[in-house]
Each structure stands twice: as structure tokens, then as C-alpha cells.
Amino acid sequence: MTATYLAQSAYGAASAPARTTRGTEYAVFEKITARLKRAAETNAPMSLIAEAIYDNRRLWTMLATDIASPHNGLPQDLRARLFYLAEFTDLHSRKILKGEGAVAPLIEINRAVMAGLTTNAASSAASSRPNDQAVEVAL
Numbered sequence: 001m002t003a004t005y006l007a008q009s010a011y012g013a014a015s016a017p018a019r020t021t022r023g024t025e026y027a028v029f030e031k032i033t034a035r036l037k038r039a040a041e042t043n044a045p046m047s048l049i050a051e052a053i054y055d056n057r058r059l060w061t062m063l064a065t066d067i068a069s070p071h072n073g074l075p076q077d078l079r080a081r082l083f084y085l086a087e088f089t090d091l092h093s094r095k096i097l098k099g100e101g102a103v104a105p106l107i108e109i110n111r112a113v114m115a116g117l118t119t120n121a122a123s124s125a126a127s128s129r130p131n132d133q134a135v136e137v138a139l
Helices: 003-011 021-040 046-068 076-097 104-117 120-126
Strands: none
Touching (some): 021 104, 076 104
16 A cells, blocks of 8 residues: 555545534434334334334433533523423323324424424524534434
């Protein structure tokens, strides 16, 4: 291996594009929402439903923890609405796991958040967060 090859390998095109905080959050919501959609299909096994619900609850728990922090830079009203959605998601997830609810409301909530992440209003609010940290979920 030559020094030129090593330099090109190290400084060449990145294998994954750099993402903004909102882009990362959007990607996580997109991935989990796709799992929820698969779980909502007719005759989906309970194990698939439970895994999708578990991932979605983890995401919303992490989001609730982040927005409850006094260091979160989002407007208080938005933080309160997101926290309410986190609580609803948790309660509705329990109903689904008991066989008493549908997955569709969780999908719609996630889609609404994804839409908010792509608007200019969310853009300016999200970029005002200290340290510009994304919600990270290992999937």
C-alpha cells in the first residue's frame, strides 16, 4: 500500500453522508415507523409487534428524558406537547400489547413528528438546542 492510497482511503468520500441533528432524529423515527408499519400488517406475529412497540417506546422514553431536561432548548410549549405524546405513546403501547389497541395511532404520531422535523419552524427550534445533540437509539 502506498501513502497516496492510504491518504485517499482516509480522506476520500465518506461512506455515509453527514447528518444534522434533525436528520438523525428523522432517520430514527423513519426506521422505527417502518417497523411499526410492518407490525400493523394483517397476521403479523406478536413477536414482530412486540419488538416494534419496544423500539418505539425506547425512542419516546429517550425523547421524553431529553425534553424534560432543563437544558433542552426547545420552547416550553413544544416540550409539553412532545411530553404528552410520549405519555400517550407509552399508555397506548400497553393497550396494543394486551390486544386492546391498534398500531395505527403510533404510526400517525411518528409521522407527525417526522413532518415537524422537516419544516422550517422545527428547523430553527431544533438548532437552538445546546450541544446540538440528537436522540440516539441503537438499533
